[in-house]
Amino acid sequence: MTILDKIIERKKVEVAEAKKQVSLEELEQYPFFSRTCYSLRDSVLHPERTGIIAEFKRASPSKGLINSTSSVAEVVIGYQDAGASAVSVLTDSDFFKGSLADLRTAREVLTIPLLRKEFIVDTYQIAEAKAHGADIILLIAACLDSNEIQAYADYAKSLGLNVLLEVHNEEELQRSIFDSIDAIGVNNRNLKDFVVDLNHSYDLANTIPNRFIKVSESGISDPKTIKELKKAGFQGFLIGENFMKTGDPTKAIKEFVKEL
Numbered sequence: 001m002t003i004l005d006k007i008i009e010r011k012k013v014e015v016a017e018a019k020k021q022v023s024l025e026e027l028e029q030y031p032f033f034s035r036t037c038y039s040l041r042d043s044v045l046h047p048e049r050t051g052i053i054a055e056f057k058r059a060s061p062s063k064g065l066i067n068s069t070s071s072v073a074e075v076v077i078g079y080q081d082a083g084a085s086a087v088s089v090l091t092d093s094d095f096f097k098g099s100l101a102d103l104r105t106a107r108e109v110l111t112i113p114l115l116r117k118e119f120i121v122d123t124y125q126i127a128e129a130k131a132h133g134a135d136i137i138l139l140i141a142a143c144l145d146s147n148e149i150q151a152y153a154d155y156a157k158s159l160g161l162n163v164l165l166e167v168h169n170e171e172e173l174q175r176s177i178f179d180s181i182d183a184i185g186v187n188n189r190n191l192k193d194f195v196v197d198l199n200h201s202y203d204l205a206n207t208i209p210n211r212f213i214k215v216s217e218s219g220i221s222d223p224k225t226i227k228e229l230k231k232a233g234f235q236g237f238l239i240g241e242n243f244m245k246t247g248d249p250t251k252a253i254k255e256f257v258k259e260l
């Protein structure tokens with residue numbers, strides 16, 4: 001059993017518990033549920049922003065603890081001030097030490113799009129994302145079949161959310177393309193063995209249709225890489241650990257952006 005299988009198994013239990021605590025009808029009454037989402041496309045393509053989707057990540061299954069001291073509000077404001085196009089907040093608690101409270105905190109202080117970084121295995125989590133302040137949801141092809149991807153993307157769109165589809169290889173890409181998707185992210189990290197290889201992005205760049213925003217995810221630690229990825233056709237860059245592992249993520253992103 002891979003760690004991804006373990007995460008998914010745990011996620012299903014978690015969702016069943018959450019549904020007992022808060023019904024869908026109750027989520028629909030949360031104040032954030034009726035807000036209008038920011039557009040991921042507009043913010044990624046905005047000439048005064050960098051295309052960076054900067055992630056608040058305390059820990060991960062591959063790296064263990066990354067940063068246990070920085071506060072979510074301070075870090076995400078720093079990311080926004082540095083020119084990030086969007087912010088990603090992990091909401092998984094067991095493997096990434098995140099929470100829905102972190103997501104809400106980020107929403108309260110940000111005026112750029114916010115991604116709920118989560119392993120989505122049920123439409124309930126999409127309603128939950130909206131209710132807790134997300135603008136964007138992530139659908140991970142490695143955890144979902146084609147029918148689920150289409151149904152979840154359609155449902156997210158019906159709530160006004162932006163959809164980022166994550167793929168790792170061509171097989172996942174080819175079975176996952178639907179019109180209700182806004183952006184396609186190539187995860188350079190294999191979620192089954194954690195091996196990171198930027199070539200996944202370079203290999204898939206031209207296979208992703210140009211109507212989608214193209215995002216390269218994971219393992220980016222050098223501003224020069226952004227220049228190369230841009231040449232290859234990418235517009236978005238999801239970066240977490242490189243900023244979070246320093247004691248001061250705000251300072252780290254500001255210095256990174258100076259080199260772009």
Ligand SMILES: O=P(O)(O)OC[C@@H](O)[C@@H](O)c1c[nH]c2ccccc12
Nearest residue numbers: 187217218219220238239240241242
């Ligand atoms: O910390 P990194 O290597 O910069 O990676 C960020 C982000 O891409 C990574 O956290 C991620 C990409 N897809 C995921 C799916 C689930 C959890 C986490 C992720």
